[in-house]
Amino acid sequence: MDPSHSEYARILTLGLHKIKSPLTVIRESIALVEDATLGQINDEQKIILGTALKNVDRLTHMLNDINDYEMLLLSPDIPTSGDYSLRSLLHECMTELRVLFTCWNNTFEIDLPNEDLYVFVNKESFLMALKKIIINAIQFAPASSILIRARNGTGTATISVHDSGVGIPRGYLREIVKPFTRFAATDIILEGGAGLGLTIADLIIRRQGGTLRVASEPEKGTTFTIMVPQQKWT
Amino acid sequence: MKKKILIIDDEPEILLVSSSRLRASGYTVITAHNGEDALARARSEVPDMIIVDVMMPPPDGYSVCKTLKADTLLKTKPVLLCTAEKKDEAHTKSLQCGADGYIRKPFNSAELLATIKKHIG
Numbered sequence: 001m002d003p004s005h006s007e008y009a010r011i012l013t014l015g016l017h018k019i020k021s022p023l024t025v026i027r028e029s030i031a032l033v034e035d036a037t038l039g040q041i042n043d044e045q046k047i048i049l050g051t052a053l054k055n056v057d058r059l060t061h062m063l064n065d066i067n068d069y070e071m072l073l074l075s076p077d078i079p080t081s082g083d084y085s086l087r088s089l090l091h092e093c094m095t096e097l098r099v100l101f102t103c104w105n106n107t108f109e110i111d112l113p114n115e116d117l118y119v120f121v122n123k124e125s126f127l128m129a130l131k132k133i134i135i136n137a138i139q140f141a142p143a144s145s146i147l148i149r150a151r152n153g154t155g156t157a158t159i160s161v162h163d164s165g166v167g168i169p170r171g172y173l174r175e176i177v178k179p180f181t182r183f184a185a186t187d188i189i190l191e192g193g194a195g196l197g198l199t200i201a202d203l204i205i206r207r208q209g210g211t212l213r214v215a216s217e218p219e220k221g222t223t224f225t226i227m228v229p230q231q232k233w234t
Numbered sequence: 235m236k237k238k239i240l241i242i243d244d245e246p247e248i249l250l251v252s253s254s255r256l257r258a259s260g261y262t263v264i265t266a267h268n269g270e271d272a273l274a275r276a277r278s279e280v281p282d283m284i285i286v287d288v289m290m291p292p293p294d295g296y297s298v299c300k301t302l303k304a305d306t307l308l309k310t311k312p313v314l315l316c317t318a319e320k321k322d323e324a325h326t327k328s329l330q331c332g333a334d335g336y337i338r339k340p341f342n343s344a345e346l347l348a349t350i351k352k353h354i355g
Contacts, residue, residue: 017339018289018318020318020339020340021289021318022247023339023340024251024339024340025245025247025248025251026340027342028251028252028255028340028341028343029251031255031342031343032251032254032258032343037254037255037258038254038258056340096321
């Protein structure tokens, strides 16, 4: 990384850490009143404070997404990669997302070939991309089942994430990985990101020699397909 | 008998809201606003658990944790780091300094209480 970029990245990370302290104070102050620890409140007050809490969490996710995206832009180098079992990566990813699935009444199904697939990726970045794609599926299809399927290709592993949600209008398919893209159907805010999740996922996957594709049918659902190399690429 | 928790943070407002939450949940809370003060309080009060913010003026939370884990009287007491770092980074650094766990800012109280309960009941 360029030294000036490196200093900027350091300040950015430090600044984000600093912002999280007042966010903690705001979140916990609201929560102490909202959950009646400090005394009874009425239903309307509870709804209003619950909305405030949800938006503190949303702001936190936005800050994290903006930080992740900035860091990716500042570090254009291809990250160090290695061979990883796709079964293990998916297990780690779904373990982290289990709470989110429970919160939003989603279930998931994983369909893997009998013989494990290996992918040549940077583990941390790949997991980040995969999580963002799955979180996007949850956001578009609450209370439904998400199907994650992996298949072996010629030197390439294909991982698809299918949701049966509202779908993406045809005119937006090309736009969906651009920063801050939103369209009318996405007024459901669950995880509440900044609109950068798919942008980050796409950038990470491309930097690792892969591609991210999307196919969708309004009211029937969307499938994101990741294709990543199974061995070292140049 | 109530379990005693020492919270160490250089931000008084974090101490205020965290103390309020933990007292309401039945714990005795003592606080310190810097690393040196914290070590003195920990040695005199011998809390059941210590929650330390990592980003403090020197000594930072990692150094405080290392010192606690090297202290004969305190080394068995669970230390929980409070950090704004990403999960992977927080996990690695907490292992490196001998902490028993970490919680990420902005934490929610259910997560904080569950983590404390796991260690001291």
